[in-house]
Amino acid sequence: MTVIENPSVSIKNLDLNFGAVKVLKDLNLDIASGEFIVLLGASGCGKSTLLNCIAGLLEVSGGQIHIGGTNVTWAEPSDRGIGMVFQSYALYPQMTVRGNLTFGLKNAKVPKAEIEKRVARAAEILQMEELLDRKPGALSGGQRQRVAIGRALVRDVDVFLFDEPLSNLDAKLRTDLRVELKQLHQQLKNTMIYVTHDQVEALTLADRIAIMKDGLIQQLASPKEIYNRPVNKYVADFIGSPAMNFFEGTVDSGVFTAGNLSIDLKGYEFTPTGKLGGLAWFGIRPENVIVGGDGPVQIDVIAEIVEPMGADTLVWTHVAGAPFRIRMDGTSTVKMGDTFGVSFDPAHASMFDKVSEERL
Amino acid sequence: MAVTDHGVDHARREYAKPPIKIFKNLSSKIAAIPMILTATVIFIGCSGWTIVHSFTNSKLLPKLDFVGFDQYERLWSSRRWLISVENLFIYGLCSLVFTLVIGFLLAALLDRKIRFENTFRTIFLYPFALSFVVTGLVWQWILNPEFGVQSIVRGLGWESFTFDPLYNSDIVIYGILIAGLWQGTGLIMCIMLAGLRGIDEDIWKATKVDGIGTVKTYLVVIIPMMKPVFVTALVLIASGIVKVYDLVVAQTSGGPGISSEVPAKYVYDTLFGRQNLGQGFAASTMMLVMVVIILIPYVYLQFGGKKDQ
Amino acid sequence: MTRVSHLTTADAQLQGPKGPKPKRAFSGANLFIYGTLIVMSLYYLLPLWVMIVTSLKDMAEVRMGNIFSPPAEITFQPWVKAWSEACTGINCDGLSRGFWNSVRILIPSVLLSITVASVSGYGLSMWKFKGSEVFFNILLLGAFIPYQIMLYPIVIILRELGLMGSLGGLVLVHMIFGMPINTLLFRNYFSSIPQELFKAARVDGAGFWAIFFKIMLPMSLPIFVVSMIIQVTGIWNDFLFGVVYTKPAIYPMTVQLNNIVNSVQGVKEYNVNMAATLLTGLVPLVIYFISGKLFVRGIAAGAVKG
Numbered sequence: 001m002t003v004i005e006n007p008s009v010s011i012k013n014l015d016l017n018f019g020a021v022k023v024l025k026d027l028n029l030d031i032a033s034g035e036f037i038v039l040l041g042a043s044g045c046g047k048s049t050l051l052n053c054i055a056g057l058l059e060v061s062g063g064q065i066h067i068g069g070t071n072v073t074w075a076e077p078s079d080r081g082i083g084m085v086f087q088s089y090a091l092y093p094q095m096t097v098r099g100n101l102t103f104g105l106k107n108a109k110v111p112k113a114e115i116e117k118r119v120a121r122a123a124e125i126l127q128m129e130e131l132l133d134r135k136p137g138a139l140s141g142g143q144r145q146r147v148a149i150g151r152a153l154v155r156d157v158d159v160f161l162f163d164e165p166l167s168n169l170d171a172k173l174r175t176d177l178r179v180e181l182k183q184l185h186q187q188l189k190n191t192m193i194y195v196t197h198d199q200v201e202a203l204t205l206a207d208r209i210a211i212m213k214d215g216l217i218q219q220l221a222s223p224k225e226i227y228n229r230p231v232n233k234y235v236a237d238f239i240g241s242p243a244m245n246f247f248e249g250t251v252d253s254g255v256f257t258a259g260n261l262s263i264d265l266k267g268y269e270f271t272p273t274g275k276l277g278g279l280a281w282f283g284i285r286p287e288n289v290i291v292g293g294d295g296p297v298q299i300d301v302i303a304e305i306v307e308p309m310g311a312d313t314l315v316w317t318h319v320a321g322a323p324f325r326i327r328m329d330g331t332s333t334v335k336m337g338d339t340f341g342v343s344f345d346p347a348h349a350s351m352f353d354k355v356s357e358e359r360l
Numbered sequence: 361m362a363v364t365d366h367g368v369d370h371a372r373r374e375y376a377k378p379p380i381k382i383f384k385n386l387s388s389k390i391a392a393i394p395m396i397l398t399a400t401v402i403f404i405g406c407s408g409w410t411i412v413h414s415f416t417n418s419k420l421l422p423k424l425d426f427v428g429f430d431q432y433e434r435l436w437s438s439r440r441w442l443i444s445v446e447n448l449f450i451y452g453l454c455s456l457v458f459t460l461v462i463g464f465l466l467a468a469l470l471d472r473k474i475r476f477e478n479t480f481r482t483i484f485l486y487p488f489a490l491s492f493v494v495t496g497l498v499w500q501w502i503l504n505p506e507f508g509v510q511s512i513v514r515g516l517g518w519e520s521f522t523f524d525p526l527y528n529s530d531i532v533i534y535g536i537l538i539a540g541l542w543q544g545t546g547l548i549m550c551i552m553l554a555g556l557r558g559i560d561e562d563i564w565k566a567t568k569v570d571g572i573g574t575v576k577t578y579l580v581v582i583i584p585m586m587k588p589v590f591v592t593a594l595v596l597i598a599s600g601i602v603k604v605y606d607l608v609v610a611q612t613s614g615g616p617g618i619s620s621e622v623p624a625k626y627v628y629d630t631l632f633g634r635q636n637l638g639q640g641f642a643a644s645t646m647m648l649v650m651v652v653i654i655l656i657p658y659v660y661l662q663f664g665g666k667k668d669q
Numbered sequence: 670m671t672r673v674s675h676l677t678t679a680d681a682q683l684q685g686p687k688g689p690k691p692k693r694a695f696s697g698a699n700l701f702i703y704g705t706l707i708v709m710s711l712y713y714l715l716p717l718w719v720m721i722v723t724s725l726k727d728m729a730e731v732r733m734g735n736i737f738s739p740p741a742e743i744t745f746q747p748w749v750k751a752w753s754e755a756c757t758g759i760n761c762d763g764l765s766r767g768f769w770n771s772v773r774i775l776i777p778s779v780l781l782s783i784t785v786a787s788v789s790g791y792g793l794s795m796w797k798f799k800g801s802e803v804f805f806n807i808l809l810l811g812a813f814i815p816y817q818i819m820l821y822p823i824v825i826i827l828r829e830l831g832l833m834g835s836l837g838g839l840v841l842v843h844m845i846f847g848m849p850i851n852t853l854l855f856r857n858y859f860s861s862i863p864q865e866l867f868k869a870a871r872v873d874g875a876g877f878w879a880i881f882f883k884i885m886l887p888m889s890l891p892i893f894v895v896s897m898i899i900q901v902t903g904i905w906n907d908f909l910f911g912v913v914y915t916k917p918a919i920y921p922m923t924v925q926l927n928n929i930v931n932s933v934q935g936v937k938e939y940n941v942n943m944a945a946t947l948l949t950g951l952v953p954l955v956i957y958f959i960s961g962k963l964f965v966r967g968i969a970a971g972a973v974k975g
Contacts, residue, residue, distance in 0.1 A: 078874030
């Protein structure tokens with residue numbers, strides 16, 4: 001694991017308990033300055049809890065949080081040098097947009113001229129000059145979210161925290177704002193910590209993704225690494241839609257066998273610690289399965305269900321008793337009941353130990 | 361290695377908790393002082409004080425001269441107290457049944473998508489805004505045999521008609537009941553109506569498709585669904601009944617004789633009229649016991665049920 | 670002619686029931702619904718009607734007439750007498766004294782109880798601390814304790830504080846007994862405000878009081894009105910606390926009304942009594958008719974208590 005010099009945010013041995021329930025367990029995370037980190041996981045995995053701890057909105061049970069080199073474990077949220085954007089926008093309904101942007105600055109007794117300057121800058125960056133005197137009730141969902149981002153922006157801080165900021169928006173707006181967020185990050189170069197359960201957001205926005213489950217970080221790596229070389233079966237299953245195809249079988253002298261299916265693992269890159277024999281899972285992503293083609297592994301399948309999805313067509317079938325999905329071109333003319341040949345390359349596969357579910 | 365581990369542990373312990381716990385959230389604790397004082401000093405402290413002193417022979421002034429259950433023995437052999445409890449029991453039972461039935465009936469009728477719903481609701485609910493004193497005095501006047509309902513019916517030609525609940529010790533409590541129902545049914549109607557409105561429209565559609573009649577739907581489907589609302593209504597009515605005081609004072613002053621006395625009035629009269637404190641404390645403790653008996657099953661349902669989830 | 674044949678062909682195409690189903694103007698069910706509602710309305714309206722007509726008759730007419738019949742000759746004399754001349758004991762300055770006493774009790778009691786309850790409810794919903802829920806549950810259960818058991822110890826406490834028999838003492842008592850329902854009301858309201866708003870304000874550096882005054886207060890006007898309705902009607906209608914904790918000179922209107930009507934001395938003047946009763950009921954009635962839906966909301970909030 002790479003060691004980060006002078007991390008912008010550093011979490012050390014963090015524990016958080018709600019009564020007897022351990023929500024975060026001895027969690028460590030270093031975030032480089034200017035990095036865009038996405039905390040990704042199913043609901044209840046502790047990702048929002050972690051973000052709230054960083055913000056100082058939850059009191060930790062153990063461990064430390066450092067922001068910008070300062071230990072802020074006991075600091076008030078407003079003293080931590082963070083800005084936060086919430087899922088429900090959390091705009092103060094009775095204040096105008098300007099009031100929302102300046103509330104924190106007034107509390108911090110920032111001089112008037114400075115406040116003016118920062119509001120003007122935020123309004124310019126987010127293109128909402130004409131919204132400043134409106135109340136949140138008169139804004140659209142996208143505009144509200146922009147104001148919420150602006151509220152973090154005017155604080156002039158190094159670290160931005162996002163708690164599922166796009167979840168309340170409709171699909172099209174979500175895509176637009178996603179791109180805007182990426183541009184904003186490139187422009188501002190702040191450290192950003194972003195919580196989401198949407199893997200597309202995670203894959204598109206993140207420099208590094210931290211996949212969380214049960215209060216632990218399962219894998220912390222670049223989107224590419226996470227997608228192509230998941231460290232365990234949970235991560236492999238969680239990332240990718242439709243999910244990865246799995247076969248349950250045995251590995252013996254470089255060959256994986258599941259029922260009547262036998263795969264020569266030549267080309268698969270084993271991890272240095274992975275053992276080379278015993279019960280295992282073999283996983284291959286639906287998009288790595290090619291219709292026809294001359295991959296090392298060739299199988300004939302019958303299309304059981306065909307789901308046209310516009311750009312792609314998804315075909316459901318069974319191979320060696322296990323459900324098997326194939327992602328095809330949108331122009332494919334496969335019909336239910338058709339038999340056709342597919343192929344894939346074990347080099348694209350992921351193998352996991354049957355018991356520990358760690359990558360082999 | 362051991363040293364490093366120790367160092368980490370030390371750091372973690374040091375940062376695990378802020379230094380002084382009391383000052384955390386201080387404003388919130390200061391703001392809670394009135395609530396804490398009310399809960400502890402008044403609700404627990406004062407009730408406890410009274411319970412303790414109910415075992416003493418305090419007369420004009422409270423003193424800690426314990427006499428065991430003497431006050432309770434005296435209480436339960438007092439004719440006035442027995443009549444009070446009997447009255448409360450009759451009034452309570454009738455009030456409970458009639459309030460629930462009338463309240464639900466009115467709510468169900470208002471829920472039939474009728475015209476002038478707001479007008480009817482306003483009419484049924486306005487007595488609830490009035491005090492028991494006002495309620496008692498109006499009904500005292502209406503039930504006055506010389507001028508009220510009785511004289512009107514007699515004037516219509518039915519010379520032997522008798523309806524003088526406030527002057528007949530056998531039925532005086534029903535005279536109070538009529539007034540109590542007038543004042544209180546609107547509240548229960550309102551709660552029932554809110555409960556009915558909370559029932560999914562689709563339930564009604566489903567029963568319509570299944571061909572179940574309106575009355576049967578209410579009895580078989582709707583009322584069972586409204587169990588929590590009924591429980592709430594029941595608790596509200598019951599805890600109100602035990603407190604009945606002003607209504608009796610205004611309408612009959614406990615008369616004729618002592619035939620419409622109620623426990624709350626007994627307590628007030630013994631404490632402040634006859635200055636027999638120990639006796640008053642025992643009576644008020646018995647009132648608390650009655651409430652506890654009503655509340656226990658409810659608290660059990662409400663809080664015991666939650667723990668199972 | 671062609672038109673007729675056209676109609677017949679159309680009819681031939683659509684046989685059987687078509688278009689809106691014919692309705693009977695008075696179905697049995699409707700007759701039952703409206704019949705019951707109207708009969709019940711009479712029961713509820715009758716006392717108000719009797720109060721009004723009796724208070725507008727002179728005594729001669731009251732004695733000979735029917736209590737339901739409208740006054741043959743309208744007179745406002747009973748109202749004047751009830752307001753400024755009716756006697757309680759030795760005082761003969763009418764209900765006006767009680768009215769002003771009640772106003773003097775009402776205003777500080779309502780302000781104090783709402784202030785305390787709103788701050789408590791706010792603290793309970795957003796700034797929980799260890800044990801805060803325990804106290805709150807005691808407070809809620811306390812709402813069911815019969816007042817009678819606490820009457821005398823409170824007398825002692827007020828005497829110790831030097832407030833027994835004074836306005837201040839009664840105000841304090843109203844604050845105490847208004848707390849459970851109003852704290853619950855505010856707590857539930859503030860709990861329904863998204864937590865994220867509170868978090869955002871904390872990130873913005875606002876503390877307990879800043880969040881209360883700048884964020885929460887401006888957005889909770891309706892709940893203040895609901896709470897005010899509950900308190901104004903409750904305190905105005907109170908009889909027990911008024912009679913226990915004050916002295917005759919500052920008795921609230923309800924107590925004075927009862928003393929006027931149920932006094933055994935002199936000739937009963939039913940018309941004056943009814944005018945006095947109406948006068949006492951007027952304040953809550955006006956509030957009821959003005960507030961409409963909010964009054965109902967206050968009741969529903971009270972029901973949640975159960």
